[in-house]
Amino acid sequence: MLAAVLSSGRRLTGDELASRREAGRQAAEHGVALRSLLDLYLGGTRMVWRELATPGTAAATVLVEACFQAASDAVVALAEGYDTAHHIALRQEEAGRREFIDDLFSERSDLGRLAERAQHFGLRLAEAHIVTVAKADEPFGEATPASRTVSATMTNRFREHDLLIITKDERLVCVAPSSLPEASTEFAQQVTSTGPRNCRVGVGRAHRGPRGVLRSFGEACRSIDLAERLGHADRVVEATDFLVFEVLLRDRAAMSDLIATVLGPLHNTRGGAAPLVETLDAYFSHGTVPGAARALHLSTRAVVYRLERVSKLTGYSATDPGQRFTLEAAVLGARLLDWPAHPLTPSG
Incomplete structure (x- = not known):
């Protein structure tokens, strides 16, 4: 191809450029480094030049320009083909990666095939x-x-x-x-x-x-x-x-029943259930009346009064070890279901 250019001074044809793009694409697909590919073509250009060019003549100047123009065009075409193949490979790799991720976090994927593909992405x-x-x-x-x-x-x-x-x-x-x-x-x-x-x-x-x-x-x-x-x-x-x-939320209906049964009577107060539930939560979180009082910015007397109101309205005492578990479970459930801010879902 270069010999034909040197003999006529012409530029590369469209078909010749297309063949260089194809060569670049194939090189990329076969793992040939772009640096090695360009070195091969430029080295070949030097060899052909030494064999065919006659230095010191007027024609030599024309041939030099034609030679380097052809080499430049060929290298550009090679790089275009190489980049095209590289971008296609990257898109395919990314598509394969996204497909693997979707399967990895799906309950319906083929486990055997998933394990095989995982190794490609570094997972055992x-x-x-x-x-x-x-x-x-x-x-x-x-x-x-x-x-x-x-x-x-x-x-x-x-x-x-x-x-x-x-x-x-x-x-x-x-x-x-x-x-x-x-x-x-x-x-x-x-x-x-x-x-x-x-x-x-x-x-x-x-x-x-x-x-x-x-x-x-x-x-x-x-x-x-x-x-x-x-x-x-x-x-x-x-x-x-x-x-x-997690355990409490596995049966939301049962949790709603527990909250309604244990804490429901707290609605029968002038301030509503929220302040009393908040007091119980602070008491269980800090373990003592003074700790709850500091967290709520209340006096210890106010906290004691609220705990007594809870005991009177619900029949469950926060200070009684035998009743505390039921009361605390109901309070945890209330926090999870954001009660009483949001109404409970009726069971059944």
Whole structure:
């Protein structure tokens, strides 16, 4: 091709440029580095020039221009073909990654095939994994600054370990082997320091197998939701801290019945049930009347009076060990269902 150019001084034809683009595409698909490809073509140009050019003649100047123009056109065409194949490969890789992520967090995926594909993305699903989830009012996306910063930092620090940093349902998610608990800690620290101010992080428990990742993810998400509903101040919460609440919520109808039966009579007060439920919550949280009084900015006498009112109206005393469990369970349920601000759903 170059010999024909040197013999006539013409530029490369459309077909010749197309063939170079195809050559660039094939090189990319076969894993040839672009640097090696360009070095090969430019080296070939020098060899042909030495064999065919006659230096010192007027024609040589024309041939030099034609030669370098042809080399430039060929290199550009090669790079275009190479880049096209590279972008296609990236899109296919990203599509495959998103498909894998969707299957990883789906209950209907083929477990055998899922385990095979997981190895390609650095996960050994036979091991136990911990899923850590970050959620904020501002959605996390693959291209958002916080997502990219956290992902880059985690990848650099744990380069030799099997981590998966992804976005799922507008949350930022870290999947790490349970043998690397510091990954969850680092992820939480990075998100809370570089992410949105209102960001909250939930840490699931370690679970083994393909479904273990999904289970840990669900726990992490629920721990965030529960922390928000219960008004927890901590930005990082763990699923283990909310196991009792998980149990209480498994039967919402039974919980509603418990609240209505135990705390329902508190509605029969002039101020309504809310102040008395708040007092019970503070008392159970701090363990003493003075502690509850400080939390509520009340006198100890006012707290004692409210606790006595609760006992008189409900028949349950917060200070009686035998009755405390029932009363505290009802108060926890009220916090979870945001009662009495929201009415209970009738059972049956």
